[in-house]
Amino acid sequence: MNQNVLEQKKKVVSEIKEKLERAQSVVLVDYRGLTVENVTELRNKYREAGVEYKVYKNTLMRFAFNELGMKDFDEQLNGPSGIAMCYDDVVATAKITNEFAKTNDKLKIKAGLAEGKVLDVEGVKALANVPSREVLLGQLAGVLQANIKNLAYMLSQVSEKNGGEVVEEAQTSDEN
Structure with missing residues (x-):
């Protein structure tokens, strides 16, 4: 060769x-x-x-x-x-x-x-x-975004439910 x-x-x-x-x-x-x-x-x-x-x-x-x-x-x-x-x-x-x-x-x-x-x-x-990397990242972002929205909603519900009591306790402690 x-x-x-x-x-x-x-x-x-x-x-x-x-x-x-x-x-x-x-x-x-x-x-x-x-x-x-x-x-x-x-x-x-x-x-x-x-x-x-x-x-x-x-x-x-x-x-x-x-x-x-x-x-x-x-x-x-x-x-x-x-x-x-x-x-x-x-x-x-x-x-x-x-x-x-x-x-x-x-x-x-x-x-x-x-x-x-x-x-x-x-x-x-x-x-x-x-699925491609981009699709998987998009799906992950969607899941994370949904979880963050759910957490924010739950926190706002807890805050609204307990909001009056927290304010009353704060006012009571100021009066003492």
């Missing part, structure tokens, strides 16, 4: 490895049978969500996964493989891939990775059903 080709391959393996280390989530797919239009549509959906989608040679991906101690992907790296990676949202990659696969039966989810944990197909689908 030519030394230049070998160096280029090592560089690509290093690039894949670095991306895998930074990624919050990864989904490995088989895109066999998708049209160019389908792949373009999928890439656009990924891009809008900040997800990077690449197609590398399986051998190079296998080296990168193995260097990171993730040998679980060896059997998944057969046939055409695309890899989607998101660096700031754990759910986005799985959600977009799963939604796209529902309407395009040619796209097959092979495996995934979320915060360093290997996921099988069912794990990727389960992750896809988790």
Whole structure:
């Protein structure tokens, strides 16, 4: 093998490895049978969500996964493989891939990775059903706001109920 080709391959393996280390989530797919239009549509959906989608040679991906101690992907790296990676949202990659696969039966989810944990197909689908970070934060804010309103209401009710007695006691102690 030519030394230049070998160096280029090592560089690509290093690039894949670095991306895998930074990624919050990864989904490995088989895109066999998708049209160019389908792949373009999928890439656009990924891009809008900040997800990077690449197609590398399986051998190079296998080296990168193995260097990171993730040998679980060896059997998944057969046939055409695309890899989607998101660096700031754990759910986005799985959600977009799963939604796209529902309407395009040619796209097959092979495996995934979320915060360093290997996921099988069912794990990727389960992750896809988790609300996004923004939705979860919104739900949390709603719950906290409702609890604060309830607390304020209860305190005002206690204050109104005991208000007269507190004033009377204060007046009585002033008179003494």
